[in-house]
Amino acid sequence: MSSSNLEGWQPPRKARHKEPLRRVKCKENRSRRPDANGPSTVYLQVLGAGSRDNPASVYVFSEFNRYLFNCGEGTQRLMQEHKLKATHLDNIFVTRMNWQNVGGLSGMILTLKDIGVPECVLSGPPQLENFLNAIKSFSGPLEDIKLSVRPYAAEPYTDSTMTVQQVPIFAVSPDNHPEPAGGPGESSTAAGARSGRTQEGSARDASLLVAFICKLHPKKGNFLVPQARELGLPVGTAAIGPLIAALKDGRSVTYEGREIRPEQVCTPPDPGPAFLVVECPSEAFVEAVCSAQPLRRYQTGGSEDAAALVVHMAPERVLSTDGYRAWMERFPASTEHLILNEHVTAVHNVRSHKIQTQLNLIHPEIFPPLQTWTAPEPPARLPVPSVRAECLLKFQFRPALEWQRESVPVCNPDDFVKEASEVPNFQQEVEACRKLRLSDAAEEGENFPEVVFLGTGSALPMKIRNVSGTLVHLSSSASLLLDCGEGTFGQLCRHYGNAVDQVLSQISTVFVSHLHADHHTGLLMLLYQRDRALRQLGRPRSPVHLVAPVQIMSWLNQYHQQCQEVLQHVDDLANRSALASLSFIPNRSLQDGGEPPAPRTEASIQALLERNGLEKVPLQFQTCLVHHCKHAFACSLTHRQGWKLAFSGDTRPCDALVRLGKDATLLIHEATLEDGLEQEAAEKRHSTTSQAIGVGVRMNAAFIVLNHFSQRYAKIPLFSQDFTQRVGVSFDHMRIRFGHFRTLPRLVPALKALFAADIGEMEERREKRELRL
Secondary structure, eight states, X not given: OOHHHHHHOOOOOOOOOOOOHHHHHHHHHHHTOSSOOOOSOEEEEESXXXXXXBOOOEEEEESSOEEEEOOOTTHHHHHHHTTOOOTTEEEEEOSSSSHHHHTTHHHHHHHHHHTXXXXXXXXXXXXXXXXXXHHHHHHOOOTTSEEEEEETTSOOEEOSSEEEXXXXXXXXXXXXXXXXXXXXXXXXXXXOOGGGOOOTTOOOOTTEEEEEEEEEOOBOOOXXXXXXXXXXXXXXXTTHHHHHHHHHTTOOEEETTEEEOHHHHBOXXXXXXXXXXXXXXXXXXXXXXXXXXXXXXXXXXXXXXXXSEEEEEOOHHHHTSHHHHHHHHTSOTTOEEEEESSOOOOOSOHHHHHHHHHHHHHOTTTSOOOOOOOOSSOOOOOSSOOEEOOTTOEEEEESSOEEEOTTSOOOOHHHHHHHHHTSXXXXXXXXXHHHHHHHHGGGOOOSOSEEEEEEOBOSSOOSSOOSSEEEEEOSSSOEEEEEEOTTHHHHHHHHHGGXXXXXXXXXXXXXXXXXXXXXXXTHHHHHHHHHHHHHHHTOOOOOEEEEEOTTHHHHHHHHHHHTOOOOTTEESSSOOOTTOSEEEEEGGGGBTTOOOOOHXXXXXXXXXHHHHTBOTTTTSEEEEEOSSSTTOEEEEEEBTTSOEEEEOXXXXXXXXXXXXXXXXXXXXXXXXXXXXXXXXXXXXTOOBHHHHHHHHHHHTOSEEEEEOBOGGXXXXXXXXXXXXXXXXXXXTTEEEEGGGTTTGGGGHHHHHHHTHHHHHHHHHHHHHHHHHO
């Protein structure tokens, strides 16, 4: 296909989803309820406990509704792993317009659209409206789901489960004036006094957060049939109906001359507990949180019953302030406190740890054990009894107020090893790998380049394979990231643990192949965390070279201008700064035979080449258009040391890529689908296993690693007849050097033994599919 055809290609429109009949009937049944009785079962469950790799988020469940409070990167992956369904999720509450809270929101919205959720309402800062508009620059029009924003000034939201009131809170600067929108030094319209804030224009406002007061609807007491029979009431007859209704309403009744009081035959009514969700990200918000009158009503001496639970999304430095400690103490002893922040050591992604622990038995160097990042400072001493969050920890509101830990995942490596050791033939294959490892140790060669696969799945982040991201350590001081899907930083945290800041500081270049969400929505978190790492390490800000389709700047500029400041130190096409933390280079500027780049871009290219040890003549970092979506690119780089790496991005077999990667030392090529699904691959513009290997053979690549597998191959893809000693498959957290090329194919028998049951199921599905043809 020619470049002009690629530029004009648009994906076919999908049929509009109809609302599932089950969902429609559920809504109708709720609307026909003869009374306003609240739900019988309600609980709040922690998703992300606020650790550095899993931002704070909580999920609220009732038999009528589901709610999500904040949706950072990795939220969808946690829901998928721990079987928390999103099919009834139609309300998402956001405490602050910050990427920590909304980094997973675009992916969540796309998933809700794909599974047929007809409507989703976002509550919180008014900038959420701008966020929805901004994500359309890469998601498309989102016509199959109705999205709306409920501003904080709106009337409290009420449904079948509870009423939710939004409480706007504005940070106060040291001179006792509200900070201007975007934070100190921002040249935008000052917000004025807190009482005078408006939501017009919805410009970014870093001084705004929204707390939520959630109050469950009252629930009438349950009618006790045995007690009613003992008192002679006509249980089981038509006459009992009016009596039950009156007694549950709290009225005494007279039957056959006897007065029957409600407490004799009914459990006590539940007036409906309340809980608060409060984020306080810095000391600048402490005074405003502590003085917020709507929140004080739920403390000791307030006009409402005390809150049953307060969810605190606050760092230790905030929890340690005198003001916040005093505010916590104003709640009565009956109030429970849940703390979500980076002082969390519990594991969230247990399945990743399980798979990595078992793969580590096959080759400890290629599959290193996962790590946990731990906060350097000790936790604050809190003035009231509090509970530190853990993934899936529950607080139940009904039928009884209590903590429940039964769902909290357990990560026990010994159990994972024991399970693997019981797989038939696995131990024998592991022993064979150990002997091979000893014989190959002297041949492993140089430490660089080193390739770390952070995400090897496609489309959606799932429990075993995250979406696209591959880190290439070019030297001891420079690294290149190939694609940066949602959760890439979380994967870095789990791979490197406390060394993650050092690794972040060395990332010099990010290549984004195309603008599908699973390839770039982890970029903002990566940039934020890299900037934090440089500050922590006491190093000056150095630019990241972003090589991406030019259309990515539309998304970044919209988010920066209307949601949250991200480009304050950016060197892009429109803004130049001596303190640039991001140097943008359009993918098309690195095409062979393309138009000469502008002088500013030419200077950025030269800086990229020098930083990464590449030559300019001939150009040793190049791109080409490939057969996927509009503006989809592959890339190749040739190092001064003589090795060459080619990366396909997403594509069908492509002649331009074959030419670009000619004689590559390593080709990383997508293999989304198995052989036999060539038609589906063509329709989705992806490659099958054999097609990807064929590209590598035509390219004369020394070694081929297959990547970007459909999530239907969660643990391992199906092996084709084309697998040779030049082909390997990727796994999340797999780490290889060129010296491992000889080893990787020889690990296949052990991999087949470990995943024999999964391979058997996939082969059975393939046989059934072939019989239908």
